[in-house]
Amino acid sequence: xxxxxxxxxxxxxxxxxxxxxxxxxxxxxxxxxxxxxxxxxxxxxxxxxxxxxxxxxxxxxxxxxxxxxxxxxxxxxxxxxxxxxxxxxxxxxxxxxxxxxxxxxxx
Amino acid sequence: xxxxxxxxxxxxxxxxxxxxxxxxxxxxxxxxxxxxxxxxxxxxxxxxxxxxxxxxxxxxxxxxxxxxxxxxxxxxxxxxxxxxxxxxxxxxxxxxxxxxxxxxxxx
DNA sequence: CGGCTCGGTAAGTCGTAGCTTACGGTTCGT
DNA sequence: ACGAACCGTAAGCTACGACTTACCGAGCCG
Numbered sequence: 212x213x214x215x216x217x218x219x220x221x222x223x224x225x226x227x228x229x230x231x232x233x234x235x236x237x238x239x240x241x242x243x244x245x246x247x248x249x250x251x252x253x254x255x256x257x258x259x260x261x262x263x264x265x266x267x268x269x270x271x272x273x274x275x276x277x278x279x280x281x282x283x284x285x286x287x288x289x290x291x292x293x294x295x296x297x298x299x300x301x302x303x304x305x306x307x308x309x310x311x312x313x314x315x316x317x318x
Numbered sequence: 319x320x321x322x323x324x325x326x327x328x329x330x331x332x333x334x335x336x337x338x339x340x341x342x343x344x345x346x347x348x349x350x351x352x353x354x355x356x357x358x359x360x361x362x363x364x365x366x367x368x369x370x371x372x373x374x375x376x377x378x379x380x381x382x383x384x385x386x387x388x389x390x391x392x393x394x395x396x397x398x399x400x401x402x403x404x405x406x407x408x409x410x411x412x413x414x415x416x417x418x419x420x421x422x423x424x425x
Numbered sequence: 426c427g428g429c430t431c432g433g434t435a436a437g438t439c440g441t442a443g444c445t446t447a448c449g450g451t452t453c454g455t
Numbered sequence: 456a457c458g459a460a461c462c463g464t465a466a467g468c469t470a471c472g473a474c475t476t477a478c479c480g481a482g483c484c485g
Contacts, residue, residue, distance in 0.1 A: 225332035226473080230405065237409040243432060256474055258433060277431045277482045283409075292406060298337065299399060302344040302390075333443080350462060363444055365463060384452045384461045430483080438475080448465080454458090 220291040221298075223267045228252055229260050233283070236270060240282035267291070327398040328405075330374045335359055336367050340390070343377060347389035374398070 224230050231250055235241055243261065247254040261281055264270045268287035273280050331337050338357055342348055350368065354361040368388055371377045375394035380387050 219334070221332060221334075221337070224405075225328060227326070227328075228473080230328070234405075234409060237411070244430090252473085253475060254432075255434080255476085259473080262433085274482090277429095279432060288409070295402075298331075298341075302340060302395070303399075304344070329442095335443080351460090359443085360445060361462075362446085362464080366443080369463085381452095384459095386462060426485100428483105428485085431481085433478105433480085435478080436476090438473105440471105440473090442471090443469090445468080446466090448463105450463085451461085453460080455456100 220267065220294045223263065223269065223291070226260070228256070229264060232257065232260055232264065233269065236281060236283045240280050242275075242278045242280050244278070246281070327374065327401045330370065330376065330398065333367070335363070336371060339364065339367055339371065340376065343388060343390045347387050349382075349385045349387050351385075353388070 224233070228250065232246055235246055235249055241249075243257055244254060246261075247257045250257065261270060261272070265272060269284055269291065270281050270287070271284045273282070331340070335357065339353055342353055342356055348356075350364055351361060353368075354364045357364060368377060368379070372379060372388075375391055376398065377388050377394070378391045380389070
């Protein structure tokens with residue numbers, strides 16, 4: 212029942228387009244139009260995704276004349292990675308017990 | 319452009335309900351009804367999620383009388399974890415370069 | 426100053442994932 | 456053999472997220 216509720220960094224990377232954007236920015240900083248050229252979606256769509264990524268602290272933006280250059284935010288990326296790792300820890304933790312006692316029925 | 323397309327183990331865990339199910343099963347094997355009791359969704363909903371999880375190789379089912387007990391599949395979980403790790407590797411790899419050059423420019 | 430590029434925002438459409446209710450099939454107990 | 460418990464599947468609805476087009480502001484250049 213426990214009504215799961217978390218900040219959910221998962222839904223940020225749940226979208227393929229956003230993952231693609233992150234991977235692009237991992238290669239190097241890009242402007243919005245440049246990202247749109249490398250992706251199969253329109254420029255406004257990229258803009259919307261960037262907004263979410265920025266709110267999540269994953270990317271930073273910097274005005275460069277009429278353009279706006281986006282880059283990954285190290286701290287944000289690390290934080291999100293840790294958050295996802297927490298899930299795996301919780302999962303794999305109780306998981307080892309199962310594997311170990313698989314033959315044995317009760318403890 | 320590059321029309322990203324992958325088997326996407328991400329969408330499997332993208333749903334909160336499925337993550338909750340996985341965490342429950344990490345604690346120990348459960349029947350479908352038991353899972354439904356611990357989650358804020360109906361039993362059929364759980365059943366549908368279990369179907370996806372099973373297709374993804376994350377869980378295994380075993381008939382026990384009129385009940386059906388589900389448990390995590392070690393190999394499947396490990397495989398998916400590796401798959402997600404690949405994303406982080408690709409991201410953090412080109413990422414270090416950026417971080418490295420960033421210090422030189424600014425401080 | 427005009428015209429141009431670049432980018433954010435609004436409004437609206439569309440697809441689809443997730444949920445529920447309803448039904449049918451198995452299996453166990455009595 | 457009848458009823459109950461347990462589960463999967465079908466059908467349908469609803470909500471939300473992703474995308475597009477259209478519009479407007481902001482900065483550069485002639």
